[in-house]
Each structure stands twice: as C-alpha cells, then as structure tokens.
Amino acid sequence: MQRYFPVLNPLGLIILIFSLLMGIPLSVSWLHADNALTAYDESIFITFAFGLLLWATTRSRKRDLRVRDGFLLVVLTWVALPVFAALPLWLYVPDMSFTDAYFEATSGLTATGATVMSGLDSLPISINFWRTFLHWIGGMGVIVLAVAILPLLGIGGRQMFKAETPGPMKESSLTPRIAETAKGLWVVYLLLTVACTSSLTAVGMEFWDALMHAFSIMGLGGFSTKDASLGHFNSVPIELVAMSFALLSGINFATHFMALRQRSPKAYLKDPELPFYFGVLTVSIIALSLYLSTFNVYDGFANTLRYVAFxxxxxxxxxxxxxxxxxxxxxxxxxxxxxxxxxxxxxxSTGGGIKLMRAIILYKQVFREVVRAIHPSAIKPVRLGKAQITDKILHAVLAFSFIYMVTIVSLTLVLSATGLELITAFSAVIACLNNTGPGLNAVGPASTYAVLTDFQTWVCAFAMLLGRLELFTLIVVLTPAFWRK
Amino acid sequence: MQRYFPVLNPLGLIILIFSLLMGIPLSVSWLHADNALTAYDESIFITFAFGLLLWATTRSRKRDLRVRDGFLLVVLTWVALPVFAALPLWLYVPDMSFTDAYFEATSGLTATGATVMSGLDSLPISINFWRTFLHWIGGMGVIVLAVAILPLLGIGGRQMFKAETPGPMKESSLTPRIAETAKGLWVVYLLLTVACTSSLTAVGMEFWDALMHAFSIMGLGGFSTKDASLGHFNSVPIELVAMSFALLSGINFATHFMALRQRSPKAYLKDPELPFYFGVLTVSIIALSLYLSTFNVYDGFANTLRYVAFxxxxxxxxxxxxxxxxxxxxxxxxxxxxxxxxxxxxxxSTGGGIKLMRAIILYKQVFREVVRAIHPSAIKPVRLGKAQITDKILHAVLAFSFIYMVTIVSLTLVLSATGLELITAFSAVIACLNNTGPGLNAVGPASTYAVLTDFQTWVCAFAMLLGRLELFTLIVVLTPAFWRK
Ligand SMILES: [K+]
Ligand SMILES: [K+]
Structure with a gap:
C-alpha cells in the first residue's frame, strides 16, 4: 500500500480543496435562502474529513511523481471526485439512488451534461448552481489535463502538442510545470467566463441564470437550469451568444492564451486546427440547412438556419x-x-471526442497511403503546419482512433446485450464517450437518462470517464501490466 | 487513350474468356431443357464480340504491366465483368431492371450473396446455376487477388503476406508469378469443391443442388437455389457439411496448398491466424448459445446450439x-x-471483411501502445509468429482499418440520407462491405434487397466492390492523383 502513498497524498489534497469548493454552493444557498443548506454541510464535512485523513496518513512518503503515478492520480481523481460531488444531490433530492447521483456528478465533472434529473426549473437554485459549477470545475480540469498532463503521459500522440504548451517546460518533475501551465490557462478561462456571463445578461438573461449557463458553456457541459434547456428562453440573441462562446470553448485554450499574451490575433491564424474547425462547421451548417429545408421541418429557411446552426x-x-x-x-x-x-x-479545448488534431493526422495518413499505393517510392512524411509527424506519434494516433471505434462498438454491444434498443444504445455510447450529453431516441433531448437501468447507467458513466480521460489513461490503469511491480 | 492499351488488352482477353464460361450455363440449360437457352446465346455473342474487339484494337501496344496498371486492371475487371454477367439475368427474368441485374451479378462475382430476386425455387435451373457459378468464379478471383495480386500492389499491409505465397516470386514483371501462384491455388479450390459436392450428395442432397451449393460455399457467396436458403432442407447433416466447408473456405488457401503439397497438416499448425480463427468462433458459439437459451428463442439447448453454430x-x-x-x-x-x-x-480465403491477420496486428499494436504508456522506454516491435511487423506495414494496416470504419460510417450516412431506416442502412452497408450478404431488418434473411431504391442498390453494389477490392484498390483508382500523367 505504501508504494501508492505518493499518489494518494496529492489525491487527498485535491479532495480537501474540492470540499472547500463546496462552500460556494453553500453560500449560494444561504444567499437565496433556498432551503437546501442541509445538502451541503454534511457533504462538506464528509469530503473534508476524508481528504484530510487521506492526506495526513500518506504524508510520510513524499517523492516526485513519475509517469506511472501520473496515470493513477489522474484516474483516481476523476473517479473519486464524482463520489463526493454526488453527495449534495444524493442527500437533497428525494428518491435519488446513489447510482443516479454518481452518474449526474460524473456527467457534471466530465462536462458531459447527460442528466437523469427532471423538474430542474423547480429545484433550489444552489442545486442547479452545483450541477453547472461542476461543469466549470471539470472544464478547468480538462484544459489542464489536455494541455499539460496528457502530453507528458504521451497519450494517443498528445506528446506532439507539447510544443504549443505555454510556460516553462524544462523540469523533469511533473508538478511545477503543470502548475505554471495551469495558471495561465485558467486566467483565460476565467476571463472568457466573465465575458460570457456579461454577454448573456446583456441580451436579457437574469444574472444567476447567465452565470450558470456560462459555467455550462465554458466547460462545454450542457446542464441547464431549465427542463427545456436553452429552448426555454426562445431568444435568438441568447442563442447567438451561446453559439459564439461554445465556438470559443471548442478552440485550444493555449491558442487563446497566446493571443492574449501577445495582444494579437496572430496565434489564431497560426493554429493548424482552426481552418478545419470553421470550414467543416460552416459547410455542415449550410448543407444541413438546405437538407432540412426540403423536409419542411421548420417554417422558412431563416428559421431552419437558426435551429440547424444552433x-x-x-x-x-x-x-x-x-x-x-x-x-x-x-x-x-x-x-x-x-x-x-x-x-x-x-x-x-473543453470539448470531447478524438479532437480535430487527430482527425487531421488520420486524414493525412490515409491520403499518404493512397499516394504510396500509386507511387511506392515517392513517400513524404506526414506534416502538420511546419511540424513533421513522427512515426511514433502516427502509431499512437492511429491506435487511439482504432481503440476509440472499438470502444463504441463494444459498449454498444454491452448496452444492447442488456436489452436497450439499438439506436438508443449506440447514441448513448457516442453521446457519453464524446461528452456531448443528449443522444437520440430514448436518450434524446426531450427525455433523460433516467430511463436506463442501474447497470446501463454505470456503463454510461464509465463511457464518460473513458472519453474525458482520452481512453488510454483509463485503459492503461485497468491492465494487469500496470499493477505489476 | 493509347496509354491505357496495355491494361485494356488483357481486360479484353479476360472478357473473351468470360464469354466462354457462359457456355457452361448454356450447356446446363440445354441438358435440362429448362427453356432458358435464349438467355445465354445473345449474352455470349455480345460478351465475346466486345471482348474480341477490345483485345484486337489494343494489341498494338503490348508491354509488361506496372503497379499502376495492376490497380486499373483489377478495378476494371471487377466493374466490367458484372455488366456481362448481368446479361443473362436481364434478358431472361421478366421485369428485371438493369440496376437489379447488375446488383445481382456483382453480388455473384464478389461472392456477397445479397439478392434482389425471389421465387428462386421456380427459376430455370441454368439461371440458378449461373448465379452460383458466378460465386465460384468470383471465389477463384478473390483467392488470386488476395494471395498474388494485392501483396504486389501493397494494399493495406498485404505486402507482409508475400512470404506465404507459393510459387516463384523473383520476376519483376507481374504476369508470370501471378499465373504460377494462381495455378496451385486453383487446384486446391477445385479439389475442395469436388469434396464439398460429394459430401453434400452423401448426406442426401440431389447432385445439381449439391453442386450449386458447393459453388456457393467454396466462394463463401451465399446464393441458394431456394428462397428459404439452406433452411429449405432442414437437415442437420447438410448443415454440418456446409459449416465444415465454410470453415475450410475461411482459411488461407495458401495454407491448404502447402498442406497438400507437403502431404502433412503441419502447415495448419504454423498458420498464425488459425488459433484465433477457431478460438474466437468457438467462444462465440458457446457464449451466444447460452445467451439465446435464456431467451428461449429455440426449444432446448441442443436446438439452440444447432442454429447458433450454423x-x-x-x-x-x-x-x-x-x-x-x-x-x-x-x-x-x-x-x-x-x-x-x-x-x-x-x-x-474467399471470405470478406478486414481479415483476421489485420485484426491480430491491430490488437497487438493497441496492446503495445498501452505498454508504451506504462514503460515509455521499453518498446518492442510488433511480431506475428516469427515475422516482425515493420512500421510501414503497421501504418498500412492501421490506415486500412481506419478507412474501413470511415467507409461504414460514410455509406451508412448516404443510405440514411436517402431515407433508409438506420438499422437497415447500417446492416446493409456492413453486409455488402464484408461480402456477407444478408443484413438485418428490411434486408434480413426473410427479405431481399429488392426493397431498396435504384440509387440505394448502386450504393450497395459499390460497397460490395469496395469490400472485395480491399478498399484501397478501388479508392486509389478514384483519386485524381492516379490519373495524372
Ligand atoms: K457536453
Ligand atoms: K457472402
């Protein structure tokens, strides 16, 4: 057990800090007198006590974290925090099972936004605050994970993104550079959240709704304070603000950081993902609007464009x-x-899926294989902007996307084996693995994940974690080889 | 145009030979006096005349085939032959559109076995003979393609299978070694077909039915002479024979060839695919039988095992x-x-899909990436049996499986865009791309592909060709880069 102390010690500290964050919904509850105070005091006490105990008992063996420790710490953090995050929901909401509470909390922290709860409009404001705040905290975690930690762990070709990371990168120990990098990114994240909240209030949203929706948008989470989601407001300006900030959140935060530090939009022009990002989205929106027009789903093209774009x-x-x-x-x-x-x-970014960078590399590699077939001798290395993609990264990206597809097939098979209808099963897996939230059919936007059985709920929570931890981080820890001395 | 003469000339010859093969169903028709003679005479004349004309007009520019010519010849052969193969069906069957006839012929030659025809039991015997004979010819073509041609074209990592190829491999020109290799493999194919026909008659099938079903089994095609497929016979011994020869046809014919030449089963023991082949199938049959038992789909476990295994x-x-x-x-x-x-x-083998060899390589590469994540320095090359998988092959296999999955997604989207229900669309794409034949829902075994619109039928025919030509062969020829001087 003692060999895991260096991992358990920072985990204790993280849980300790998390218990302090729970003070924020407590304050919101007190401020609004929403009668949900009891949801937090016990939760805070349990979380604080557990974190302190874990931290204190494992202090004896402090040492620098190694790569293998990094995997374990990341996985334990993302698995354990939802347990504590679930407490306020479990304690407050009547008839909520722990499975459902854990699912909701995981969905919050992974910024997935799939919900098992309905009647959101009549919940105490602090409960909705907590749900969307989890998105926001999760979003912070995701950015640090994606920009600072996964590249060091070398997950799925992420080592190639190292170069973009701001902050000093020379230390051999993980901790200082992660902290340095995180600080810069969080400033950007905070500034954008403030901008999003102000914009939402400027177009007519009440402050607290604006704040909670800004949390959801910046983390690309998707929880709303309304059962009808953003449809509740039925406002084009609000939709435009949400779309703009969703687009910003879907961009690499390291690019935002560079642009801010250099006080120049040059960083955006140099980002190799952005032409594809805006190009594919623009073409898709136009094509789908034309396609939907022929079916008369909405009245008139302008209306169709509004709903398709959103x-x-x-x-x-x-x-x-x-x-x-x-x-x-x-x-x-x-x-x-x-x-x-x-x-x-x-x-x-705070978004899910395999990420545009990997999709571009895959596209280039497939194109190269086609060229190789025609001209077997004239083979050029795969390039991205000025960088050359090494074979090692190519292998990692290809293996990553392969395991991504195998995961979709396997989890769909599992859900289908438990009796779930196929399109529901398939779309639930995709929506959870990509951390999108709503799926199709029974898990579509007009319904909730409450229709799932307990087992199916756990499978979906697992899919969210897999997606957020970029598959390999979690899979590696689940292999026997990882635990061998 | 003249630069394509070296490709068009052998194509003319292939069409010429194909017209002679049409003499066989003509003889069958004459022998049984099935009143379908008129289906063949015109077809033979048109095919013969076209082949002769093409061959004669392109003789002037003979030269050895290069790799790029190889791609074009393979694709043109598989696209053009169904046109001629469709003629007897189009001319004979009342109300059959050319689209449907081309689909049926493509399904025959690619050994897919998806059909748009019903009322098979009352068709003239020579028409059913022609359908199943197409499977058998197609099977021959597939074996040569897989063992002799694709490795030379270097499709999807197939170059690694070169070593297994029997026959001399030293010439720099394609033709002699392909011919040499083909001869050995076809002897095995012919012997197994004779064995399959005899076994089917031995367990009670009438000779002509046995022959036609043997054609279907050896090519792993799937056309039957009965609307109820093999269910028509409702005989366990017939099912056992069909299963045994289907299993044999699913094995590398180069392995059969080696075993036959060495008069020893050692070749089977050395084949690195076989432990996985039999292992995965055995586990699947047992697991699915137990699973289906709990749903009481069939009466009793023995009955369940029979249908699941088959x-x-x-x-x-x-x-x-x-x-x-x-x-x-x-x-x-x-x-x-x-x-x-x-x-x-x-x-x-004559089977479809990405092939077990590639699946094993993918599995090993993914496993290696997991190990790499844990021990970044201790990286071993991927091995298969005694052979080391080079990076080039690894890239090719990974790119192949990626494009395979992208193809499934894209074609499903296309069929879905034309209004086909999702599970039907998805399973039709899988069943055609894997050259399996029957899918689920509307294209399940109780129905036919006749429910599809003309456009959807062409998409499915395209999927069959894509699958049979291992994707890249066809995709390469469809790229502008291929046609540039
Ligand atoms: K989401
Ligand atoms: K088939």
Missing part, C-alpha cells in the same frame, strides 16, 4: 444544449451531427 | 446462408455476429 454548433462542440427536439429531424441530419461531434473539438 | 459460422465467415430468421434473435446476438463477420475470415 444544434450543429451546440452538439458537435459537445456543449449539448438543445432548443428544439432534433429527434424529429430526418435521421441523416442527426447522424451527421453525432458524427461531427466525434472529432470537431480542438485539442486543448 | 449462423455464427455461416455469417461470420461471410458465407451468408440462413436456416432460420435470425432477425428474431435478441439484437445483441445479431450485432455480435455482424461484428465477427468484419474480421474473422483469414487472409487469402
């Missing part, structure tokens, strides 16, 4: 807000958006 | 015979078999 951006960036029940769209349009959501979010 | 082997090797409407099985069991069919057939 759902394409919201679902494919993995935000997951809905303003209309898109399950009435022709199946092709739904599938197309599901498909986009698998790769459109940029690396280093 | 359909697992028939569908996953890509034969595609059915003895029962498996669309009434729980969806998970159907999906599992569909999934198996994507990879279980060995390389160099």
């Amino acid at each position: 759902h394409t951006i919201s679902l494919s960036t993995s935000l997951g807000f809905a303003t209309s029940d898109y399950t009435f769209w022709p199946m092709f349009a739904q599938l197309w958006i599901l498909f986009l959501g698998s790769f459109i979010a940029c690396s280093g | 359909h697992t082997i028939s569908l996953s090797t890509s034969l595609g015979f059915a003895t029962s409407d498996y669309t009434f099985w729980p969806m998970f069991a159907q999906l599992w078999i569909l999934f198996l069919g994507s990879f279980i057939a060995c390389s160099g």
Whole structure:
C-alpha cells in the first residue's frame, strides 16, 4: 500500500480543496435562502474529513511523481471526485439512488451534461448552481489535463502538442510545470467566463441564470437550469451568444492564451486546427440547412438556419444544449451531427471526442497511403503546419482512433446485450464517450437518462470517464501490466 | 487513350474468356431443357464480340504491366465483368431492371450473396446455376487477388503476406508469378469443391443442388437455389457439411496448398491466424448459445446450439446462408455476429471483411501502445509468429482499418440520407462491405434487397466492390492523383 502513498497524498489534497469548493454552493444557498443548506454541510464535512485523513496518513512518503503515478492520480481523481460531488444531490433530492447521483456528478465533472434529473426549473437554485459549477470545475480540469498532463503521459500522440504548451517546460518533475501551465490557462478561462456571463445578461438573461449557463458553456457541459434547456428562453440573441462562446470553448485554450499574451490575433491564424474547425462547421451548417429545408421541418429557411446552426454548433462542440427536439429531424441530419461531434473539438479545448488534431493526422495518413499505393517510392512524411509527424506519434494516433471505434462498438454491444434498443444504445455510447450529453431516441433531448437501468447507467458513466480521460489513461490503469511491480 | 492499351488488352482477353464460361450455363440449360437457352446465346455473342474487339484494337501496344496498371486492371475487371454477367439475368427474368441485374451479378462475382430476386425455387435451373457459378468464379478471383495480386500492389499491409505465397516470386514483371501462384491455388479450390459436392450428395442432397451449393460455399457467396436458403432442407447433416466447408473456405488457401503439397497438416499448425480463427468462433458459439437459451428463442439447448453454430459460422465467415430468421434473435446476438463477420475470415480465403491477420496486428499494436504508456522506454516491435511487423506495414494496416470504419460510417450516412431506416442502412452497408450478404431488418434473411431504391442498390453494389477490392484498390483508382500523367 505504501508504494501508492505518493499518489494518494496529492489525491487527498485535491479532495480537501474540492470540499472547500463546496462552500460556494453553500453560500449560494444561504444567499437565496433556498432551503437546501442541509445538502451541503454534511457533504462538506464528509469530503473534508476524508481528504484530510487521506492526506495526513500518506504524508510520510513524499517523492516526485513519475509517469506511472501520473496515470493513477489522474484516474483516481476523476473517479473519486464524482463520489463526493454526488453527495449534495444524493442527500437533497428525494428518491435519488446513489447510482443516479454518481452518474449526474460524473456527467457534471466530465462536462458531459447527460442528466437523469427532471423538474430542474423547480429545484433550489444552489442545486442547479452545483450541477453547472461542476461543469466549470471539470472544464478547468480538462484544459489542464489536455494541455499539460496528457502530453507528458504521451497519450494517443498528445506528446506532439507539447510544443504549443505555454510556460516553462524544462523540469523533469511533473508538478511545477503543470502548475505554471495551469495558471495561465485558467486566467483565460476565467476571463472568457466573465465575458460570457456579461454577454448573456446583456441580451436579457437574469444574472444567476447567465452565470450558470456560462459555467455550462465554458466547460462545454450542457446542464441547464431549465427542463427545456436553452429552448426555454426562445431568444435568438441568447442563442447567438451561446453559439459564439461554445465556438470559443471548442478552440485550444493555449491558442487563446497566446493571443492574449501577445495582444494579437496572430496565434489564431497560426493554429493548424482552426481552418478545419470553421470550414467543416460552416459547410455542415449550410448543407444541413438546405437538407432540412426540403423536409419542411421548420417554417422558412431563416428559421431552419437558426435551429440547424444552433444544434450543429451546440452538439458537435459537445456543449449539448438543445432548443428544439432534433429527434424529429430526418435521421441523416442527426447522424451527421453525432458524427461531427466525434472529432470537431480542438485539442486543448473543453470539448470531447478524438479532437480535430487527430482527425487531421488520420486524414493525412490515409491520403499518404493512397499516394504510396500509386507511387511506392515517392513517400513524404506526414506534416502538420511546419511540424513533421513522427512515426511514433502516427502509431499512437492511429491506435487511439482504432481503440476509440472499438470502444463504441463494444459498449454498444454491452448496452444492447442488456436489452436497450439499438439506436438508443449506440447514441448513448457516442453521446457519453464524446461528452456531448443528449443522444437520440430514448436518450434524446426531450427525455433523460433516467430511463436506463442501474447497470446501463454505470456503463454510461464509465463511457464518460473513458472519453474525458482520452481512453488510454483509463485503459492503461485497468491492465494487469500496470499493477505489476 | 493509347496509354491505357496495355491494361485494356488483357481486360479484353479476360472478357473473351468470360464469354466462354457462359457456355457452361448454356450447356446446363440445354441438358435440362429448362427453356432458358435464349438467355445465354445473345449474352455470349455480345460478351465475346466486345471482348474480341477490345483485345484486337489494343494489341498494338503490348508491354509488361506496372503497379499502376495492376490497380486499373483489377478495378476494371471487377466493374466490367458484372455488366456481362448481368446479361443473362436481364434478358431472361421478366421485369428485371438493369440496376437489379447488375446488383445481382456483382453480388455473384464478389461472392456477397445479397439478392434482389425471389421465387428462386421456380427459376430455370441454368439461371440458378449461373448465379452460383458466378460465386465460384468470383471465389477463384478473390483467392488470386488476395494471395498474388494485392501483396504486389501493397494494399493495406498485404505486402507482409508475400512470404506465404507459393510459387516463384523473383520476376519483376507481374504476369508470370501471378499465373504460377494462381495455378496451385486453383487446384486446391477445385479439389475442395469436388469434396464439398460429394459430401453434400452423401448426406442426401440431389447432385445439381449439391453442386450449386458447393459453388456457393467454396466462394463463401451465399446464393441458394431456394428462397428459404439452406433452411429449405432442414437437415442437420447438410448443415454440418456446409459449416465444415465454410470453415475450410475461411482459411488461407495458401495454407491448404502447402498442406497438400507437403502431404502433412503441419502447415495448419504454423498458420498464425488459425488459433484465433477457431478460438474466437468457438467462444462465440458457446457464449451466444447460452445467451439465446435464456431467451428461449429455440426449444432446448441442443436446438439452440444447432442454429447458433450454423449462423455464427455461416455469417461470420461471410458465407451468408440462413436456416432460420435470425432477425428474431435478441439484437445483441445479431450485432455480435455482424461484428465477427468484419474480421474473422483469414487472409487469402474467399471470405470478406478486414481479415483476421489485420485484426491480430491491430490488437497487438493497441496492446503495445498501452505498454508504451506504462514503460515509455521499453518498446518492442510488433511480431506475428516469427515475422516482425515493420512500421510501414503497421501504418498500412492501421490506415486500412481506419478507412474501413470511415467507409461504414460514410455509406451508412448516404443510405440514411436517402431515407433508409438506420438499422437497415447500417446492416446493409456492413453486409455488402464484408461480402456477407444478408443484413438485418428490411434486408434480413426473410427479405431481399429488392426493397431498396435504384440509387440505394448502386450504393450497395459499390460497397460490395469496395469490400472485395480491399478498399484501397478501388479508392486509389478514384483519386485524381492516379490519373495524372
Ligand atoms: K457536453
Ligand atoms: K457472402
């Protein structure tokens, strides 16, 4: 057991800090006198006590973290925090099982936004605050994970993104550079959240709703304070603000950071993902609007464009807000958006899926294989911007996308084996693995994940974690080889 | 135009030979006086005349074939032959559109076995003979393609299979070694067909039915002479014979060849695919039988085992015979078999899908990436038996499986965009791309592909060709880069 102390010690500290964050919804509850105070005091006490105990008992063996420790710490953090995050929900909401509470908390922290709860409009404000705040904290975690930690762990070719990381990168120990990098990124994240909240209030949203929706948008989470999601407001300006900030959150935060530090938009022009990001989204929105027009799903082209643009951006960036029940769209349009959501979010963003960078590398490698078949001798290395993609990274990216597809097939088979209808099963897996939130059919935007059995709920929570931890981080820890001395 | 003469000349010769093969169903028709003679005489004349004309006009520019010519010749052969193969069906069957006739002929030659025809039991015997004979010819073509041609073209990592190829391999020109290799493999194919026909008659099938079903089994095609497929006979011994020869056809014919030449089963023991082939199938059959038992789909476990074993082997090797409407099985069991069919057939067999060899390489590479994540420095090369998998092959295999999955997604989206229900669309794509034949729902074993619109029919025919030509061969020829001087 003692060999895990160096990992358990920082985990204790993280849980300790997390208990302090729970003080924020407590304050919100007190401020609004929403009668939910009891949900937090016990939760805070349990979390604080557990964190302190874990930290104190494992202090004896402090040493620098190694790569293998990094895997374990990341996985334990993302598995353990939802347990504590679930407490306020479990304690407060009547008849909520621990399974459902854990699912909701995981969905919050992984910024997935799939919910098992209904009647959101009448919940105490602090409960909704907690749900969306989890997205925001999760979003912070995701950015650090994506920009600072996964590249060091070398997950799925992420080592190639090292170069973009701001901050000093020379130390051999993990901790200082992660901290340095995180600080810069969080400033950007905080500034954008403030901008999003102000913009939402400027277009007519009440402050607290604006704040909670800003949390959801910045983390690309998708929890809303309304059962009808953003459709509740039925406001084009609000939708435009949400779309703009969802697009910003889908961009690499390291690029935002560079642009801010250099006080120049040059960083955006140099980001190799952005031409694809905006190009694919623009073409998709125009094509789908034309396609939906022929089916007269909405009255008139302007109206069609409004709903198509919103759902394409919201679902494919993995935000997951809905303003209309898109399950009435022709199946092709739904599938197309599901498909986009698998790769459109940029690396280093708060979005889910395999990330645009990997999709571009895959596209270039396939194209190279075609050229190789025609001219076997004239083979050029795969390039991205000025960087050359090494074979090692190519292997890692190809293996990553392969395991991504195998995961979709396997988990769909598992859900299907437990009796779930196929399209529901398939779309639930995609929506959870990509951290999008709503799926199709029984888990579509007009319904909730409450229809799932306990076992299916756990499978979906597992899929969210897999997606957020970029598959390998979690899979590695689940292999016997990892635990061998 | 003249630069394509070296490709068009052998194509003319192939069409010429094909017209002679049409003499065989003509003889069958004459022998049985089945009143279908008129279907063949015009077809033979048109095919012969076209082949002769093409061959004669392009003789002037003979030269050795290069790799690029190889691609074009393979693609043109597989696209053009169904046009001529379709003639007897188009001319004879009342109300059959050319689209349907081309689909049926493509399904025959690619050994897919998806049919748009019903009322098979009352068709003239020579028409059914022609359909199943197409499977048999196609099977021959597939073996040569897989063992001799694709490795030279270097498709999807196939160059690694070169070593197994029997016959001299030193010439720099393609033709002699392909001819040499083909001869040895065809002897094995012919012997197994004779054995299969005899075995089927031995267990009670009438000779002509036995011959036609043997054609279907050896090519892993799946056309039957009965609307109820092999279920028509309702005989366990017939099913056992069909299963045994389907299993044999799913094995690399180069291995059969070696075993025959060495008069020893040692070649089978050395084949690195076989432990996985039999292992995965055995485990799947046992697991699915137990699973289906809990749903009481069939009376008793023995009965369940009979139907599960038959359909697992028939569908996953890509034969595609059915003895029962498996669309009434729980969806998970159907999906599992569909999934198996994507990879279980060995390389160099007449089966479809990505081939077991590639699946094993993918599995090993993913496993290596997991190990790499834990021990970044201790990286061993991927091995298969005694052979080391080079990076070039690894890239090719990874790119191949990626494009395979992208193809499934894209074609499903296309079929879905034309209004086809999702599970039908998805399973039709899988069943055609894997050259299995029957799919699920509307294209399940109790129905035919006649429900598709003309456009959807062409998409499915395209999928069959893509699958049979191992994707890259066809995709390469469709790129502008291929046609540039
Ligand atoms: K989301
Ligand atoms: K078949």
